[in-house]
Amino acid sequence: MKTMKKTLTVLALLAAAGPALAQDIAVRAGKLYTAPGEMIEDGVVVIEDGKIAAVGPADSTDIPEGMLVLDAAVATPGLIDARSTVGLSGYLNQPHDQDQLERSAAIQPELRAIDAYNPLEKLVSWQREHGVTTLHTGHGPGEVISGQMLIAKSTGDTVDEAVVRPYSALAATLGEGATRHERSSPGNRSKAVAMLRGKLIAAQEYRDKLESAEEGKSPARDLAMDALVDVLSGEVPLIIEAHRHSDIMTALRLADEFDFRLILAGASDAHLLIDEIRAADVPVIIHPTMARARAGGDTQHMAFTTAAELMDAGIEVAMQSGFEGYVPKTRVVLFEAAMTIPYGASFDQALEMVTMAPARILGLSDEVGSLEVGKDGDVALFDGDPFEYTTNVTGTVIEGRRVSEVRR
Known part of the structure; x- marks a missing residue:
């Protein structure tokens, strides 16, 4: 009997997370937000073969006969979580499901998120049930370079089904987060930055050797160097978690020195450096808003108002769920974005932080982030204003499949 119950539980998890039979779906909504600032009263989005085929007012948009219609x-x-660790960090909060950070060395760019990602982790379904359809997840902050990140849809039975981009960014940390550990080094900021700079220089030399090597005489393969060369070439960005103003300035200097694509994450003190961040044209994946309740140390100056201040200054800002060291291990970007509205952000700015902005920052704007013909059929359904506390998510559609009917 126990074995049968376990089998049924596993089958239920697979059914909830995995792709159902492909559906052609139309979503009809009293208010259809096709993108921030663009709303259609009594609107319809028609999805065929996983892609959006039509969007418009219900009275002028044909819904093919026999198509499933969701109201x-x-x-x-569909919402986008710009930075997370779900799938590597698990809800049980036990050593066996905590793969988001490896403490044995300060710099490990060779660690691939795809080798640790679990698409059946309950935190993934938790995000999906809250309207999050795309996850940028992987190794979290806490080491100078903690490892790689990936982009996945919040559905799929296997890693191959879920993952959209296996290597989307490299995760780094500056400040106290990179120096507090059991090892003796790095013990302070200057040591951490020296280690990072040294690795970047080594990667430049490795790249030069690869480019100048005669056929059959390339240097020995180095997985860490390969990952760093992708950063130096601009193929993937370096996401640097930095909170204190001086660490943010260090990140900006490094990006200028080595000419890599920088994305600032956390950035508690970003409101003190608006001119510098704007001049560098660097986007910010802002700290989860409600983390303010636990601010201290490098994050002592984080503020509820920072997101709005940055956006008003023309800086690209996306919201993240981040990493929580306690159960339930993850925040939900829907709620985090909602908390920016009482502190200066408009409805459209809040929606942008969890749709179009992360899509642009992550290079996904041709695929997700808005409801436009040709893009993925990813839609979040609500029974009211998405940012009102009493509103429920009533369903989630990913690539034309209804993957959640749970009310959250």
Whole structure:
């Protein structure tokens, strides 16, 4: 009997997370937000073969006969979590499901997120049930370079089904987060930055050797150097978690020195450096808003108002769930973005932080982030204003498949 119960539980998890039979779906909503600032009263989005085929007012948009129609008070593009560790960090909060950070060395760019990602982790389904359809997840902050990140849809039975881009960014940390550990080095900021700079220089030399080597005489393969060369070539960005203003300035200097694509993450003190960040044209994946309740140390100056201040200054800002060291291990970007509204952000700015902005920052704007013909059929359904506390997510559609009917 126990074995049968376990089998049924596993089958239920697979059914909830995995792709159902492909569906052609139309979503009809009293308010259809096709993108931030663009709302259609009594709108319809038609999805065929996983892609959006039509968007418009219900009275002028044909819904093919026999198509499944989902009704909602409000519908938006599927939400995007700009930075997370779900799938590597698990809800049980036990050593066996905590793969987001490896403490044996300060710099480990060779660690691939795809080798640790678990698409059946309950935290993934938790995000999916809250309207999050795309996850940028992987190794979290806490070491000078903690490892790689990936982009996945919040559905799929296997890694191959879920993952959209296996190597989307390299995760780094500056400040106290990179120096507090059991090893003796790095013990302070200057040592951490010296180690990072040294690795980047070594990667430049490795790249030069690869480019100048005669056929059959390339240097020995180095997985860490390969990952760093991808950063130096601009193929993937370096996401640097930095909170204190001086660490943010260090990140900006490094990006200028080595000419890599920088994405700032956390950035508690970003409101003190608006001119510098704007001049560098660097996007910010802002700290989870409600983390303010636990601010201290490098994060002592984080503020509820920072996101709005940055956006008003023309800086690209996306919201993240981040990493929580306690159960339930993850935040939800829907709630985090909602908390920016009482502190200066407009509805459209809040929606942008979890749709179009992360899509642009992550290079996904041709695929997700808005409801436009040709893009993925990813839609979040609500029974009211998405950012009102009493509103429920009533369904989630990913690539034309209804993957959640749970009310959250």
